[in-house]
Amino acid sequence: xxxxxxxxxxxxxxxxxxxxxxRLGLPVPARLRRYAPGQELLxxxxxxxxxxxxxxxxxxxxxxxxxxxxxxxxxxxxxxERLGAVVVDAxxxxxxxxxxxxxxxxxxxxxxxxxxxxxLVLGAVPAxxxxxxxxxxxxxxxxxxxxxxxxxxxxVQQALDGLVRTLGKEARGGTTVNLLRVAAGAGAALxxxxxxxxxxxxxxxxxxxxxxxxxxxxxxxxxxxxxxxxGAARGIGAAIAEVAARDGAHVVCADVAxxxxxxxxxxxxxxxSALPLDVTAEGAPRALAEHxxxxxxGADAVVHNAGVTRDRSFVNLDESAWDTVLxxxxxxxxxxxxxxxxxxxxxxxxxxFVCLSSINGLAGAKGQANYAASKAGLxxxxxxxxxxxxxxxxxxxxxxxxxxxxPMTAAMPPLPREVGxxxxxxxxxxxxxxxxxxxxxxxSPGAAGVDGQVLRVDGQHLTGA
Amino acid sequence: xxxxxxxxRAARAVRPVAVVAGNRTPFAKAGGRYAQASAKDLLVAAVxxxxxxxxxxxxxxxxxxxxxxxxxxxxxxLTREAVLSTALDPxxxxxxxxxxxxxxxxxxxxxxxxxxxxxxxxxxxGGADSASDAPVAVDEGLRRVLLALNxxxxxxxxxxALAGLRPGQVVPEFPRNAEARTGLSMGEHAARTAAHWGVSxxxxxxxxxxxxxxxxxxxxxxxxxxxxxxxxxxxxxxxxRPDTTAEKLAALEPVFGRxxxxxxxMTAGNSTPLTDGAAAVLLSTDEWAAERGLDVLAHLVxxxxxxxxxxxxxxxLLTAPVHAVPVLLRRNGLTLDDLDLVEVHEAxxxxxxxxxAAWEDEEFCRERLGLDGPLGTVDRARLNVAGSSLATGxxxxxxxxxxxxxxxxxxxxxxxxxxxxxICAAGGQGIVALVEA
Numbered sequence: 001x002x003x004x005x006x007x008x009x010x011x012x013x014x015x016x017x018x019x020x021x022x023r024l025g026l027p028v029p030a031r032l033r034r035y036a037p038g039q040e041l042l043x044x045x046x047x048x049x050x051x052x053x054x055x056x057x058x059x060x061x062x063x064x065x066x067x068x069x070x071x072x073x074x075x076x077x078x079x080x081e082r083l084g085a086v087v088v089d090a091x092x093x094x095x096x097x098x099x100x101x102x103x104x105x106x107x108x109x110x111x112x113x114x115x116x117x118x119x120l121v122l123g124a125v126p127a128x129x130x131x132x133x134x135x136x137x138x139x140x141x142x143x144x145x146x147x148x149x150x151x152x153x154x155x156v157q158q159a160l161d162g163l164v165r166t167l168g169k170e171a172r173g174g175t176t177v178n179l180l181r182v183a184a185g186a187g188a189a190l191x192x193x194x195x196x197x198x199x200x201x202x203x204x205x206x207x208x209x210x211x212x213x214x215x216x217x218x219x220x221x222x223x224x225x226x227x228x229x230x231g232a233a234r235g236i237g238a239a240i241a242e243v244a245a246r247d248g249a250h251v252v253c254a255d256v257a258x259x260x261x262x263x264x265x266x267x268x269x270x271x272x273s274a275l276p277l278d279v280t281a282e283g284a285p286r287a288l289a290e291h292x293x294x295x296x297x298g299a300d301a302v303v304h305n306a307g308v309t310r311d312r313s314f315v316n317l318d319e320s321a322w323d324t325v326l327x328x329x330x331x332x333x334x335x336x337x338x339x340x341x342x343x344x345x346x347x348x349x350x351x352x353f354v355c356l357s358s359i360n361g362l363a364g365a366k367g368q369a370n371y372a373a374s375k376a377g378l379x380x381x382x383x384x385x386x387x388x389x390x391x392x393x394x395x396x397x398x399x400x401x402x403x404x405x406x407p408m409t410a411a412m413p414p415l416p417r418e419v420g421x422x423x424x425x426x427x428x429x430x431x432x433x434x435x436x437x438x439x440x441x442x443x444s445p446g447a448a449g450v451d452g453q454v455l456r457v458d459g460q461h462l463t464g465a
Numbered sequence: 466x467x468x469x470x471x472x473x474r475a476a477r478a479v480r481p482v483a484v485v486a487g488n489r490t491p492f493a494k495a496g497g498r499y500a501q502a503s504a505k506d507l508l509v510a511a512v513x514x515x516x517x518x519x520x521x522x523x524x525x526x527x528x529x530x531x532x533x534x535x536x537x538x539x540x541x542x543l544t545r546e547a548v549l550s551t552a553l554d555p556x557x558x559x560x561x562x563x564x565x566x567x568x569x570x571x572x573x574x575x576x577x578x579x580x581x582x583x584x585x586x587x588x589x590x591g592g593a594d595s596a597s598d599a600p601v602a603v604d605e606g607l608r609r610v611l612l613a614l615n616x617x618x619x620x621x622x623x624x625x626a627l628a629g630l631r632p633g634q635v636v637p638e639f640p641r642n643a644e645a646r647t648g649l650s651m652g653e654h655a656a657r658t659a660a661h662w663g664v665s666x667x668x669x670x671x672x673x674x675x676x677x678x679x680x681x682x683x684x685x686x687x688x689x690x691x692x693x694x695x696x697x698x699x700x701x702x703x704x705x706r707p708d709t710t711a712e713k714l715a716a717l718e719p720v721f722g723r724x725x726x727x728x729x730x731m732t733a734g735n736s737t738p739l740t741d742g743a744a745a746v747l748l749s750t751d752e753w754a755a756e757r758g759l760d761v762l763a764h765l766v767x768x769x770x771x772x773x774x775x776x777x778x779x780x781x782l783l784t785a786p787v788h789a790v791p792v793l794l795r796r797n798g799l800t801l802d803d804l805d806l807v808e809v810h811e812a813x814x815x816x817x818x819x820x821x822a823a824w825e826d827e828e829f830c831r832e833r834l835g836l837d838g839p840l841g842t843v844d845r846a847r848l849n850v851a852g853s854s855l856a857t858g859x860x861x862x863x864x865x866x867x868x869x870x871x872x873x874x875x876x877x878x879x880x881x882x883x884x885x886x887x888i889c890a891a892g893g894q895g896i897v898a899l900v901e902a
Contacts, residue, residue, distance in 0.1 A: 250520065253517075257687070257689075257690040257693075257695075257700075258695060258700050259695075260514065260693075260694040260695045260700075261510075261514075261694060261695045261696055261697075261698075263517065264513055264514045264516075264517035264518070264694050265513075265517075267517035267518075267520070267522070268513055268516055268517050268522040268551075268552035269522075269552075270522075271520075271522040271523045271552075272520060272522070273517065273518065273519065273520030274514075274517035274518050274694075275518075276518075276690045276691055281687075294758060294760060295758035295759070295760075296758055297758070
């Protein structure tokens with residue numbers, strides 16, 4: 001795919017350019033480490049820090065060691081080597097002094113992260129932390145009586161959110177900082193999210209909280225996984241198809257018949273199959289459901305990626321621009337999902353849905369009332385589906401990409417494009433593959449404990465952050 | 466390959482041949498959108514679209530059979546070279562076939578034979594032609610001089626060879642749509658047949674109009690969404706005129722048969738122009754399709770070829786299918802009434818109408834076809850219901866695969882039935898086939 005160039009980024013990463021940029025205090029975007037098969041999980045040793053009882057730390061250390069990482073429990077043991085990852089188990093933190101302990105442990109380590117390092121804070125789910133007696137010491141918080149629950153415990157867990165978002169902004173060298181909120185009973189479901197967020201696959205995810213809960217019982221193993229991607233002919237959809245195929249799936253690449261030439265190219269490249277499908281067509285839900293049932297005996301994951309924009313200020317938006325955007329971006333995923341769930345055999349056990357939302361849907365964007373409404377609607381879609389799907393052993397999640405280098409952003413006027421690129425903690429636009437990695441992971445069985453979540457893939461963009 | 470021991474020769478039965486899927490490029494008028502694309506480019510596009518839709522990237526098929534009518538000498542291995550450029554496993558064998566306009570269906574019949582006999586489990590048949598990228602040859606005299614020069618080993622011999630050069634030899638030879646033995650163009654031949662059967666101008670224009678309307682309607686209902694992959698930005702057949710009318714067609718000047726005693730009737734509107742495009746169909750055993758979750762559209766049941774003597778006996782150049790169809794029907798115990806769909810390639814509207822007229826003519830059927838009476842009447846409501854070559858255009862070698870795929874899908878769509886395909890070809894040949902679902 002032809003991507004827009006980033007001349008500023010190239011300049012300030014060059015020798016003389018870098019010196020000038022440093023002196024002028026200009027942003028110098030780091031070159032992000034991205035995934036390649038066979039790659040080491042981390043670029044240096046992993047330091048596992050414990051705040052209080054830290055009930056997750058032992059498993060985390062064991063998993064990291066199994067993934068080939070050198071695991072340390074003391075910064076001194078690093079012997080000056082830069083840290084590939086710092087994982088802090090703060091899931092038992094309930095009291096304000098726990099935060100002080102966290103600062104004491106993390107601050108020196110934060111200084112020592114390697115280029116492309118990872119900082120991951122493990123917290124509890126704030127609502128669960130507020131349940132009285134849920135904390136490790138079984139005590140309610142200071143100063144509140146009967147009926148209030150552990151107000152301090154919940155406050156402390158919410159404090160982690162602000163802390164992580166700040167560290168994301170302060171991190172340098174492509175280091176990312178995220179918060180994994182681990183629900184009670186999540187157990188081994190934590191392993192895949194932990195490894196994913198520490199890996200190069202999550203290069204453009206920073207400053208984000210993500211909740212992981214207990215995973216439903218794993219479905220019986222089938223053959224090759226089948227992943228459907230709508231809007232797969234180009235851009236992010238094509239990248240999702242590539243990554244899902246790289247991870248072993250047969251990808252059903254769906255797009256409008258008019259995009260058939262590019263679609264065929266993508267489908268053949270990923271050794272998947274091309275499905276001409278206008279998601280807004282009356283018969284589309286039935287056609288897709290029947291195709292998946294008859295051809296594959298059900299899909300393991302469905303990625304609602306097809307989307308369009310028709311930008312105009314709200315007062316100038318006509319009916320057609322409104323209906324087109326809401327029709328493709330929101331009504332179609334709703335209808336398709338409903339039909340797939342209704343049709344026996346259209347979905348495999350444990351099927352997972354992933355919707356492509358947008359940070360503009362979370363924060364709003366001038367001239368995109370229709371687009372923002374549709375993308376926010378998708379957040380509602382996955383939230384509404386989360387519980388009913390969990391009861392069936394399925395899940396739905398959304399990703400919200402930020403500024404991504406696609407043909408669409410390449411067409412932006414230069415100044416807004418440059419501002420869009422730099423206005424994130426990682427100070428650069430993401431690549432389609434960055435979004436694709438997150439989508440493919442959410443679509444994978446490893447993400448079984450993740451349901452009803454919206455994960456931003458935006459390098460911690462300032463928009464709505 | 467299965468580990469099971471092969472069945473004994475006697476036990477090997479003839480197997481049904483499934484038409485699983487089809488794909489083609491939209492067709493373009495020569496010199497139009499595909500002016501820069503070669504027949505190989507077009508064939509690759511058609512096969513790759515088929516491979517994508519059926520999810521066969523990286524698979525090794527038993528055979529890819531295709532051909533082109535307008536063929537460059539460099540394209541002696543056209544199909545194999547095309548396969549190497551597709552997403553198929555490069556270890557997929559391939560070969561070229563040529564039977565003029567019957568090529569696309571002949572490839573399917575050949576492949577079907579291999580499948581039926583257990584030699585191949587699945588393969589792709591088809592064809593491509595680029596009238597835009599047609600081969601241009603040097604003058605015959607110049608060619609002989611150049612060959613002699615190539616053979617010459619001494620300076621003297623080379624000079625002697627060069628002495629054969631003549632100024633007139635610089636004019637290249639463009640391929641002509643003309644019969645080798647009569648020198649008449651195909652249109653002129655068709656005009657003679659039309660005159661013989663008294664095919665009216667109005668009937669021809671009506672058939673052309675129906676072709677455009679049927680094709681346009683099929684596009685409108687999305688019929689071609691899974692039979693066609695856009696190519697070089699073209700999404701529909703460039704020749705399709707959804708808004709054409711009887712009046713517009715009636716206003717066109719005749720172009721063929723102007724030297725005959727009867728008024729000329731054949732125009733650019735009721736004749737196919739030179740066209741670029743490619744088409745491919747996937748054939749397999751039922752089991753092979755089922756293993757991949759691919760639905761079978763229809764089965765290619767039987768086929769028959771025939772030839773007429775247009776040189777000595779004055780038979781209509783494009784009337785060989787008139788002779789082939791009764792043979793095919795009799796072998797299968799069928800009559801025209803048993804057919805739910807009839808696809809007669811519209812080389813010219815008059816060809817279709819002359820064919821139908823011949824089957825209705827008692828004397829002709831008795832004397833020339835050896836039947837007891839007229840073969841019968843083709844119900845026009847069953848004829849070329851999704852449009853045919855007058856509206857799509859006619860890239861010679863691609864037409865057979867286009868019609869086979871369209872027919873198979875039409876049958877699948879109506880939940881079963883029986884269809885006849887009839888294609889005439891240069892050289893006084895024709896091929897017809899029976900498709901059932």
